[in-house]
Amino acid sequence: MTFRVLDPTPGTAAPAGQLAPRLDTLQGKTVGFISNGKEGTKGFFMHLDQILRDEYGVANVVSRTKSNYSAPADPHIVAEIKSWDAVVSGLGD
Amino acid sequence: MLGVEDIVQLASRTHDVDDISAVQELYHSNGWTDGLPIVPPTREAVEACLDWVMMPPDQLIGIEPVRGLAITAEKLAVNAVMAGCLPMHFPVVVTAWTAMMQEEFLMHGATASTGGCAVLVVLNGPIRLELGASGGFNALGNSDRATAVIGRAIRLCLINLMDVRPGAIDRSTLGHPGKFSYCVAEDEEDTTWLPLAEQRGAPKGASSVTVMAAGAPRQLMNEWTTKPEEILETFAAEMRANLRHYSIHPGNYALIIPKQLREHLQAGGWSKSDIATFIHERARIHRREWAEVGKGAVVRDRGDSIYPAMDSPDQLLVVAAGGPAGGFGAVIPPWLGNKSHAVTVPIGVCVDCEPPKK
Numbered sequence: 096m097t098f099r100v101l102d103p104t105p106g107t108a109a110p111a112g113q114l115a116p117r118l119d120t121l122q123g124k125t126v127g128f129i130s131n132g133k134e135g136t137k138g139f140f141m142h143l144d145q146i147l148r149d150e151y152g153v154a155n156v157v158s159r160t161k162s163n164y165s166a167p168a169d170p171h172i173v174a175e176i177k178s179w180d181a182v183v184s185g186l187g188d
Numbered sequence: 189m190l191g192v193e194d195i196v197q198l199a200s201r202t203h204d205v206d207d208i209s210a211v212q213e214l215y216h217s218n219g220w221t222d223g224l225p226i227v228p229p230t231r232e233a234v235e236a237c238l239d240w241v242m243m244p245p246d247q248l249i250g251i252e253p254v255r256g257l258a259i260t261a262e263k264l265a266v267n268a269v270m271a272g273c274l275p276m277h278f279p280v281v282v283t284a285w286t287a288m289m290q291e292e293f294l295m296h297g298a299t300a301s302t303g304g305c306a307v308l309v310v311l312n313g314p315i316r317l318e319l320g321a322s323g324g325f326n327a328l329g330n331s332d333r334a335t336a337v338i339g340r341a342i343r344l345c346l347i348n349l350m351d352v353r354p355g356a357i358d359r360s361t362l363g364h365p366g367k368f369s370y371c372v373a374e375d376e377e378d379t380t381w382l383p384l385a386e387q388r389g390a391p392k393g394a395s396s397v398t399v400m401a402a403g404a405p406r407q408l409m410n411e412w413t414t415k416p417e418e419i420l421e422t423f424a425a426e427m428r429a430n431l432r433h434y435s436i437h438p439g440n441y442a443l444i445i446p447k448q449l450r451e452h453l454q455a456g457g458w459s460k461s462d463i464a465t466f467i468h469e470r471a472r473i474h475r476r477e478w479a480e481v482g483k484g485a486v487v488r489d490r491g492d493s494i495y496p497a498m499d500s501p502d503q504l505l506v507v508a509a510g511g512p513a514g515g516f517g518a519v520i521p522p523w524l525g526n527k528s529h530a531v532t533v534p535i536g537v538c539v540d541c542e543p544p545k546k
């Protein structure tokens with residue numbers, strides 16, 4: 096007996112976000128960190144902050160932490176992204 | 189004149205396969221299953237589900253709030269058929285997904301979390317009887333066909349519509365058996381209590397679905413008393429254990445109370461609200477107790493702080509279910525406290541529904 100069966104997946108990709116234009120250099124730039132707030136983010140972002148400043152000449156590092164680590168970033172954090180040149184979003188798991 | 193079957197256009201791609209074994213291998217090899225065999229989702233079977241709920245295939249059930257994924261009736265039906273659902277089960281699947289897509293349920297977080305959460309589905313109202321959904325023997329396990337296939341459909345939809353596959357979106361460190369199927373029908377005929385859905389504001393007599401982002405059931409036993417306070421103290425102690433060993437985040441907890449213990453509570457005149465008030469008072473710990481279970485590092489200077497399992501009594505979901513004998517019960521803890529809230533939605537069959545009331 097043959098079967099004609101249906102595909103259970105959406106068949107189309109999820110709407111993807113668009114990458115911001117890539118930076119030529121980090122020199123003098125402002126980089127934002129968005130942490131999910133878990134314990135593992137602390138050491139990672141502290142170290143990354145130092146590397147970006149010392150080795151890449153980043154001028155400012157702005158650290159923000161989500162109020163709910165299982166939900167999207169809070170609107171006030173998202174609004175702030177416009178004033179950054181680059182953003183690193185990190186999980187602490 | 190054209191019948192419905194003539195004008196229905198399903199959007200899903202089709203695959204022609206030689207026999208039932210090939211069907212199974214096709215679905216397993218594509219990662220479209222939960223590891224168990226599936227029922228072949230043929231066009232006829234899917235259309236029968238859509239006919240039952242009077243929805244066109246492209247009926248938008250909702251848009252998943254975080255990733256913007258559109259969930260259509262057709263895709264829910266394909267996965268429901270695979271899970272073993274008959275058309276009569278499909279309204280429950282649609283309603284459960286409607287509930288899961290409410291923002292307060294936080295579906296993406298709950299299903300992606302390392303915390304190993306499953307979606308607990310509680311059925312209330314006359315549809316339980318129409319489906320043969322049993323809230324008796326072996327509730328929370330393989331009690332009956334309806335709860336088994338409805339719970340499985342929820343998981344297959346998550347896998348296939350949201351890529352909630354282990355290691356993909358599903359980042360669970362540990363899962364639990366409820367991630368195959370986690371559905372229970374309340375035993376409304378054998379209790380004097382209000383049904384859960386009515387307690388939570390659904391219209392009296394309406395068939396309703398409640399979803400909760402939940403950990404595994406924690407089973408308990410107390411056959412040595414008839415006093416309501418002592419019975420409930422055992423439940424509260426299990427919740428305190430969860431606060432100590434798992435997470436102090438307050439939120440929705442569910443209590444599954446089978447008949448033997450329920451009858452003592454009912455004989456004492458305890459309503460679900462009375463139970464919730466008692467539990468809210470008793471299910472709480474001091475932060476310093478963490479030091480007793482190996483978590484002393486996070487007690488810090490807040491040892492005297494008190495952590496209740498729930499912010500308020502109405503966060504407790506009391507469900508009458510379980511076999512007629514045995515002094516057992518179960519506490520079902522939240523995935524991660526108030527990060528996700530239980531949602532109750534009455535089952536409706538309509539093409540142009542308004543959003544569910546909060």
